[in-house]
Amino acid sequence: MHKIIKIALLVIGLIGALLWFMLPESDMPASEAVNSGAMNGMFIITYILLAIAVVASLLFTLKNLFSNPAGLKKTLMVVGGFLVVVVIAYVLASGTDVSVEEMAGRGIETSESTIKKIGMGLNVFFILTLVAVASLVLPAVKNMFSK
Numbered sequence: 001m002h003k004i005i006k007i008a009l010l011v012i013g014l015i016g017a018l019l020w021f022m023l024p025e026s027d028m029p030a031s032e033a034v035n036s037g038a039m040n041g042m043f044i045i046t047y048i049l050l051a052i053a054v055v056a057s058l059l060f061t062l063k064n065l066f067s068n069p070a071g072l073k074k075t076l077m078v079v080g081g082f083l084v085v086v087v088i089a090y091v092l093a094s095g096t097d098v099s100v101e102e103m104a105g106r107g108i109e110t111s112e113s114t115i116k117k118i119g120m121g122l123n124v125f126f127i128l129t130l131v132a133v134a135s136l137v138l139p140a141v142k143n144m145f146s147k
Contacts, residue, residue, distance in 0.1 A: 012045060012049070015041070015045065016042065016045055019038045019039075019041045019042050019045070020038075020042070022036075022037075022038035023036065023038050023039060023042075024036045024038070024039070085124055085127050085128065085131075086120070086124055088123075088127065089120045089121075089123035089124040089127060090116070090120045090123075092119075092120075092123050093116045093117075093119030093120040093122075093123055094116070094119060095112045095113065095115050095116030095119065096112070096115070097115055097118075097119055098110075098115050100112060100115070
């Protein structure tokens with residue numbers, strides 16, 4: 001299996017090097033360069049390698065997760081905590097932070113639910129930032145006063 005992977009990587013590397021030399025010249029207009037077969041081939045190789053990396057990382061993560069029951073329990077608790085933060089952030093988001101009419105006047109079509117989801121995302125970011133800062137500061141303060 002290891003030899004097959006090495007050979008596959010070697011073939012992909014050679015194809016990438018060949019496509020590199022077939023790329024359009026730098027003085028070619030961008031509209032023409034976009035339609036270059038070599039550039040499209042390099043994008044396809046990139047997407048294939050990215051998909052392989054994502055699938056491999058997910059498979060090995062899930063394999064490791066399900067082989068360790070304590071780790072699975074801890075992961076489910078973290079995911080549950082994150083869902084609680086998302087629900088709290090959604091409840092705190094008003095949906096009226098920005099005028100829908102003003103956004104439409106600028107050419108940005110939006111709705112109150114979209115604005116509420118954006119507000120929720122910002123609230124999640126703020127809550128998680130506060131949690132991260134507290135998890136760094138509180139142990140330091142506790143350590144300062146315990147000595």
